[in-house]
Amino acid sequence: MALTFELDPSFTPALRDGICALWADVTNAGGAVGFVPPVTAEEVRPDLLKHLVAIEQGRARLLVARDAEGAVAATAFLTLNDHRLMKHWLWLYTVMVHPRHQGEGYGRDLMAAAADAARSIEGVEAIRLTCRGGTGADRFYAACGYKEVGRVPDAIRVAPGDDRDDIIMLLRL
Template sequence: MTLTFEADPAVDQALTDGILALWADVTNAGGAVGFVPPVTRDDIRPALRRHLTGMAQGTHRLLVGRDEDGAIAATAVFAFNGHRLMTHWVWLYTVMVHPKHQGKGYGRDLMAAVEHTARTAPGFEAVEAIRLGVRGGTGVDSFYAKAGYKEVGRVPGGIRVAPGDDRDDITMLLPLT
């Protein structure tokens, strides 16, 4: 079974609750998506609110993947660059696949859907590349490399997970042209 992907889904309570549940589950399973476990949905709510506000303002776009039951099983958030000299690339945030679905190839499917969306969806015509930040020490940079992303920058110790646990902040890029 594969995921069904949708760009720019209607924002309602079910979507919000589904993303909050996914984000908390991914974080609590050790995923590097902006938080350190343990977290609750309430801990994550302000970060999701910022994404949703960006969507309402047209600066962010959401891609969701739903499993065979219709539950939100994967997400990625595109953030358009507001700097007038950098509008030719977008940031990618909150890339997640639910832990119960990991190991099924859904991460590859999500990254293929991300690339497809950036290449074909209305509003992405000027986008020539996707950038994303990766927390070092997780091994996820090799996953993104397999999806075609190249490391283009690294700040040693740029992410402090906990006192005495600093990780590299890795920037990766996928050219679309």
């Protein structure tokens, strides 16, 4: 079954709770989305609120995918640059697909929908994202057309003695 994507959905308490639950589930399944497990939905809520402030200020857009049951199954945040010399590209943050949907091609669908959303924004010519080294995410993004354009060694400390590279990737639209 295919996911249903929506850009800039109406933000309701149910959507908020769905994204928080998704974020916790992805993290607890080993996803590299800003936390390390274990984490609860309540612990990720403040980070979601930061994204929502950016949306309210017109600096970000939310892409949500729902599964056949209507549950939040995937998300990505497209964050615009406010620097006058960098308005031609945007950041893609908090790219998540629920673990129960892993291996169904939904990650590629989400990345394609994010690229389509970015193309709909006037003047945007590229998407940048970063990912945590050692997770395989860089290989996934490369398979979606992204190119590695930079790497900061040991920039992410997952735990004492477990430092990972911060990999910077770019997709030209």
